[in-house]
Amino acid sequence: MVLRLENKVALITGAGSGIGRAAALLFASEGAKVGCVDLAADLAEETAAMIRANGNESIGIQADVRSAADTQNMVTKAISEFGDLDILFNNAGTGIRGSVHELEEEQWDTVLDINLKGMFLCSKAAIPYFLSRGRGNIVNTASTFSLLATTRYPAYCASKGGVLMLTKQMALDYGPSIRVNCICPGATETPRLRRHINDAQDPIAYEKELASLNVVMGRLADPKEIAYAALFLVSDESSFVTGHALVVDGGQTIDA
Numbered sequence: 001m002v003l004r005l006e007n008k009v010a011l012i013t014g015a016g017s018g019i020g021r022a023a024a025l026l027f028a029s030e031g032a033k034v035g036c037v038d039l040a041a042d043l044a045e046e047t048a049a050m051i052r053a054n055g056n057e058s059i060g061i062q063a064d065v066r067s068a069a070d071t072q073n074m075v076t077k078a079i080s081e082f083g084d085l086d087i088l089f090n091n092a093g094t095g096i097r098g099s100v101h102e103l104e105e106e107q108w109d110t111v112l113d114i115n116l117k118g119m120f121l122c123s124k125a126a127i128p129y130f131l132s133r134g135r136g137n138i139v140n141t142a143s144t145f146s147l148l149a150t151t152r153y154p155a156y157c158a159s160k161g162g163v164l165m166l167t168k169q170m171a172l173d174y175g176p177s178i179r180v181n182c183i184c185p186g187a188t189e190t191p192r193l194r195r196h197i198n199d200a201q202d203p204i205a206y207e208k209e210l211a212s213l214n215v216v217m218g219r220l221a222d223p224k225e226i227a228y229a230a231l232f233l234v235s236d237e238s239s240f241v242t243g244h245a246l247v248v249d250g251g252q253t254i255d256a
């Protein structure tokens with residue numbers, strides 16, 4: 001059986017949890033050697049160990065996507081460990097609730113630095129290698145909030161709107177040899193979302209409200225359902241797709 005990512009090497013940021021972990025496990029099951037990157041070294045290593053336990057190759061890499069030195073180091077490590085780099089899945093992200101007048105400047109900076117500057121830095125670190133070998137593939141995790149606004153989430157919406165345009169811009173600059181796409185997930189059952197739900201005044205009502213955002217499906221997505229969309233974009237099956245935002249939202253944006 002030919003695997004979809006046979007002999008490919010992938011770096012995935014935010015691989016210690018949620019969508020990134022689901023993607024790391026899925027890409028590895030399709031033959032990729034995976035560098036699992038996370039701010040939390042223990043979580044990165046935990047995902048890598050899960051992959052190795054399945055008989056596939058993986059290493060955990062501690063890196064802060066806000067650091068140029070860390071992002072350069074993660075690329076160097078993947079190439080020295082696996083001898084190549086084919087795929088960069090820019091997925092690490094965070095969110096802080098609060099309208100503009102409520103947000104502290106440093107909260108704004110944190111969200112923008114992780115969600116948007118982080119993708120710039122990781123891409124900047126990987127692209128020279130992709131250019132030197134004449135091919136590469138970048139997928140960014142955007143959001144339905146790249147396309148729609150929501151209440152009290154300005155830094156997140158602005159950062160994810162930026163991710164969408166960064167994706168399209170890089171697809172223009174680096175095609176055809178490097179394809180650049182993004183995924184736009186709707187509400188997805190990950191540890192981050194679970195924390196938001198548990199912190200709500202009425203967690204059961206809030207979970208129902210979130211699930212109802214994905215209007216057609218009426219439920220939260222499983223991280224694996226998002227990972228499959230990323231798998232399509234990083235695989236050769238999407239070889240004619242670039243600059244695209246693949247919406248995976250159970251119908252949330254259906255009438256946008």
Ligand SMILES: NC(=O)c1ccc[n+]([C@@H]2O[C@H](COP(=O)([O-])OP(=O)(O)OC[C@H]3O[C@@H](n4cnc5c(N)ncnc54)[C@H](O)[C@@H]3O)[C@@H](O)[C@H]2O)c1
Nearest residue numbers: 014016017018019039064065092093143185187188190192
């Ligand atoms: N869960 C959702 O409903 C949802 C919906 C749309 C988009 N997204 C996006 O999906 C991505 C993954 O989110 P998730 O829900 O799986 O979250 P998560 O919190 O479960 O996982 C995110 C991971 O990123 C890591 N991380 C955070 N800051 C980092 C940094 N500076 N450097 C390196 N790693 C860092 C965290 O340690 C964590 O392991 C994010 O970009 C998020 O915005 C999530």
